[in-house]
Amino acid sequence: MSTTQPPASPGPARSAGANPSQPTIAKEGEREAVDKAVPPAKVNGKPQVGPTGRPLRAIPDPPLLERHGPAQVLAMCNQKGGVGKTTSTINLGAALAEYGRRVLLVDFDPQGALSVGLGVQPHELEQTVYNAIMERAVTADDVLRRTKIEGMDLLPSNIDLSAAEVQLVAEVGREHTLLRVLQPVLRDYDYVLVDCQPSLGLLTVNALTAADGVIIPLECEFFSLRGVALLIDTIEKVRERLNPKLDITGILATMFDPRTLHSREVMARVVEAFGDTVFDTVINRTVRFPETTVAGEPITTWAPKSAGAQAYRALAREVIAR
Ligand SMILES: Nc1ncnc2c1ncn2[C@@H]1O[C@H](COP(=O)(O)OP(=O)(O)OP(=O)(O)O)[C@@H](O)[C@H]1O
Numbered sequence: 001m002s003t004t005q006p007p008a009s010p011g012p013a014r015s016a017g018a019n020p021s022q023p024t025i026a027k028e029g030e031r032e033a034v035d036k037a038v039p040p041a042k043v044n045g046k047p048q049v050g051p052t053g054r055p056l057r058a059i060p061d062p063p064l065l066e067r068h069g070p071a072q073v074l075a076m077c078n079q080k081g082g083v084g085k086t087t088s089t090i091n092l093g094a095a096l097a098e099y100g101r102r103v104l105l106v107d108f109d110p111q112g113a114l115s116v117g118l119g120v121q122p123h124e125l126e127q128t129v130y131n132a133i134m135e136r137a138v139t140a141d142d143v144l145r146r147t148k149i150e151g152m153d154l155l156p157s158n159i160d161l162s163a164a165e166v167q168l169v170a171e172v173g174r175e176h177t178l179l180r181v182l183q184p185v186l187r188d189y190d191y192v193l194v195d196c197q198p199s200l201g202l203l204t205v206n207a208l209t210a211a212d213g214v215i216i217p218l219e220c221e222f223f224s225l226r227g228v229a230l231l232i233d234t235i236e237k238v239r240e241r242l243n244p245k246l247d248i249t250g251i252l253a254t255m256f257d258p259r260t261l262h263s264r265e266v267m268a269r270v271v272e273a274f275g276d277t278v279f280d281t282v283i284n285r286t287v288r289f290p291e292t293t294v295a296g297e298p299i300t301t302w303a304p305k306s307a308g309a310q311a312y313r314a315l316a317r318e319v320i321a322r
């Protein structure tokens, strides 16, 4: 077994990531870093309390894998819009790839934000995940494409996918369509991350039926807990009726602002409600994330030393360890 560790510090920033059709913005090193580093697990031998109010647990870098697959499928899911599903899919995926995991990202939102975030122009695509789920002759392999991140591939989508929600209703085994598409490629990857759209419709049910686990990004904001009961109810129904192996992998607090009492109060309520299901890793609110969307690359390559990149690496370690 290989015991080689992946690099503890990120590799150099890649300049190839910028999207030529989009405005250029200053990269890390070209502007003053505003992010603070992730606090160490211990200071002077004393354990540090993390934003969740629990002691920070240091999770070591995972060992490199000797062989790959079969993939664990994780659905990034919350019917509330704008909570960080797509951002977390891209950056968790890229962080897992840095640790030598083979990753497939599935854009399962007709908005195509995941594809855009990786520098792909959705309207220019001839074939997307829509073709793979609706046309029997089209396989995932036909549609998937490499990304600029080594070891990370993408099943892109565009607005075509919005028709699938209606068309699938008439199909036999309609809830298992995505699972059928993914099955032949599972052996090629360690993780498949499915970026869901903000709804609990048939596409999301397909993602949950294909998944081993669900990651629920939750914005640290007052109304964020509204609707989570409905989401968990949906997950339980899918587990009972369609996919007995489905589990909640974790709840990811996003857009946390450590300076505001409000953010800390919401965080406390989330931990009170969900306990250890909540990841230790918390994603702070920072303008660096909107920047990465413009750049068309993950924060791990756009601003490799930023707190945001470190946080998604910590999340990747937690996901591998769970
Ligand atoms: N930690 C963060 N700090 C600041 N902005 C963020 C953060 N995470 C995401 N954003 C920004 O918030 C917006 C919404 O994020 P994102 O698209 O990831 O959410 P989503 O849940 O996928 O949204 P939708 O439900 O519309 O698919 C984006 O502009 C993104 O750049």
Ligand SMILES: [Mg+2]
Pocket: 085, 086, 087, 109, 113, 114, 195, 196, 197
């Ligand atoms: Mg999204």
